[in-house]
Amino acid sequence: MTKILMVNFLHDSFNRMVAESLSQRCKEVIWHADSLEFFKSSQKELPPHIDLSKLNNPLRLAESDYSSVKFESNECWELVAEQNLGMFLILSERVALGRWDVNTKIFFFKFLLNYWRDTFVEHNVSHVIFQATPHLPADFACMVAAKQLKIPYVFPSRTHLGLAVQFRTELEGTNVAEFLKRSHFNLDNNFTSPWLQRSKEQNLEVTAPNTPKEIFEQGIPQIFQEAKKRLQFLRLSLEIVISKRWNQHFLYLNRIQSMKVIVQSWMSQRKLERFLVKNSVSKNNFKEQFCFFPLQYQPEKTTQPESKWFNDQISSILYLRSNLPIDLPIVVKEHPKVFRRNPRNPNFLMYRSINYYQTLLKIPNVLFAHPHEDSEEWISKSSLIASATGSAIWEGLQYGIPGLSFAKNWHSEFEFSPFIFDLKDVKNYLSSSLSVSRQDIQKKLGLFKKKALESSIHTVDNEKIFSIVKEYDLDYVKLVENYANFLLNFVSRK
Numbered sequence: 001m002t003k004i005l006m007v008n009f010l011h012d013s014f015n016r017m018v019a020e021s022l023s024q025r026c027k028e029v030i031w032h033a034d035s036l037e038f039f040k041s042s043q044k045e046l047p048p049h050i051d052l053s054k055l056n057n058p059l060r061l062a063e064s065d066y067s068s069v070k071f072e073s074n075e076c077w078e079l080v081a082e083q084n085l086g087m088f089l090i091l092s093e094r095v096a097l098g099r100w101d102v103n104t105k106i107f108f109f110k111f112l113l114n115y116w117r118d119t120f121v122e123h124n125v126s127h128v129i130f131q132a133t134p135h136l137p138a139d140f141a142c143m144v145a146a147k148q149l150k151i152p153y154v155f156p157s158r159t160h161l162g163l164a165v166q167f168r169t170e171l172e173g174t175n176v177a178e179f180l181k182r183s184h185f186n187l188d189n190n191f192t193s194p195w196l197q198r199s200k201e202q203n204l205e206v207t208a209p210n211t212p213k214e215i216f217e218q219g220i221p222q223i224f225q226e227a228k229k230r231l232q233f234l235r236l237s238l239e240i241v242i243s244k245r246w247n248q249h250f251l252y253l254n255r256i257q258s259m260k261v262i263v264q265s266w267m268s269q270r271k272l273e274r275f276l277v278k279n280s281v282s283k284n285n286f287k288e289q290f291c292f293f294p295l296q297y298q299p300e301k302t303t304q305p306e307s308k309w310f311n312d313q314i315s316s317i318l319y320l321r322s323n324l325p326i327d328l329p330i331v332v333k334e335h336p337k338v339f340r341r342n343p344r345n346p347n348f349l350m351y352r353s354i355n356y357y358q359t360l361l362k363i364p365n366v367l368f369a370h371p372h373e374d375s376e377e378w379i380s381k382s383s384l385i386a387s388a389t390g391s392a393i394w395e396g397l398q399y400g401i402p403g404l405s406f407a408k409n410w411h412s413e414f415e416f417s418p419f420i421f422d423l424k425d426v427k428n429y430l431s432s433s434l435s436v437s438r439q440d441i442q443k444k445l446g447l448f449k450k451k452a453l454e455s456s457i458h459t460v461d462n463e464k465i466f467s468i469v470k471e472y473d474l475d476y477v478k479l480v481e482n483y484a485n486f487l488l489n490f491v492s493r494k
Contacts, residue, residue, distance in 0.1 A: 002029070034052055269338070290331050292382035294392045302390055384404065
């Protein structure tokens with residue numbers, strides 16, 4: 001009997017409901033691959049599964065039986081060498097594998113790839129369904145193996161249209177939802193904005209302190225405020241180091257070494273922030289035309305792997321500089337998450353080096369926006385917006401500002417936010433788009449929105465948005481059914 005493998009559908013309530021709904025209506029066997037630590041608190045019995053937490057954890061590699069995995073397929077290496085090995089090495093930085101040498105990472109990728117190939121063949125897997133873009137070592141290798149064996153797979157592509165999700169079968173592929181039966185709907189409310197507002201209110205952020213000189217210049221209240229922030233950061237750090245789960249973040253360190261790493265990271269981030277502030281320009285003093293380039297937060301799936309050719313972002317800015325007039329400034333703004341200072345988030349230890357910023361400053365007429373200023377005001381004043389994914393290009397289109405994307409987005413079909421590799425002449429597009437009026441872009445955008453909604457599925461792919469929908473007393477069960485119906489159509493098509 002054939003099986004459908006669902007990847008990462010067990011770790012939140014919405015996706016579990018989707019999986020349960022699909023299993024009730026699908027004749028084929030549903031099988032799961034997931035990081036099951038998310039599921040341990042549930043009282044429900046685990047369905048048939050593969051534990052991805054073991055495959056993503058390099059320390060578990062020593063527990064594996066290598067002899068049970070076949071390393072004999074010549075065709076296995078062809079696709080690896082051409083496209084995917086480099087991306088795997090980048091993705092491995094998101095887990096403890098980042099501390100391993102390159103040869104060990106390459107072996108780990110080959111091991112995972114052969115493991116998935118053997119698993120697919122042994123269990124006669126017919127389809128693979130990913131809960132999100134494959135962006136961790138185990139699920140990325142799963143996608144590559146499925147591609148090699150020509151097993152159909154699909155993953156959602158979130159839009160900025162509220163309760164509307166599209167689906168893709170390739171990182172740079174087109175939306176497949178429009179080719180399948182779908183639920184047509186009228187979008188009355190945009191829940192993206194309230195979800196973002198709610199997440200800002202709920203997320204604990206320890207914001208960046210000023211320099212000691214600036215603190216004392218602002219008086220006693222500011223001194224107490226900054227002292228409070230430091231104590232809050234220290235409390236959070238101690239909670240991590242003392243807790244039983246501390247070694248999930250620091251697999252190779254003892255508790256004292258872990259605390260030292262946290263403090264050093266905090267001090268390094270403060271130094272980087274001061275560097276950006278010192279070398280930045282303010283939106284209030286910037287009157288000329290410019291191209292706005294907001295950096296993506298990394299490591300994150302928005303660039304790794306979704307922007308696989310330009311995931312370092314410096315390449316994107318160099319490409320822009322080569323195709324834009326030299327007298328048109330490129331204003332680069334760092335992502336606000338970089339300086340959140342929340343040690344409970346493992347990405348707290350992930351931040352750019354000062355060499356990264358210094359390299360950008362060496363590119364002619366590239367400037368930094370002040371890191372504490374609101375990006376929306378920069379967007380509204382810009383003449384062109386370039387980025388990989390994220391919302392900046394879409395926000396700019398609402399103002400009638402053209403964009404250029406370095407990754408395949410859900411809105412890449414719109415003529416004023418194209419994917420760069422879909423353009424025959426990048427210079428010609430940039431020069432012509434800069435001369436188009438904002439009103440013309442906004443008018444065409446209205447027509448594109450209607451088309452995009454018609455080819456989307458009326459659902460969500462995020463537990464946080466789903467929670468807000470339930471609070472609005474809407475028919476959230478319909479969102480689950482729509483998602484499951486799409487997947488049923490996908491696995492049923494010839």
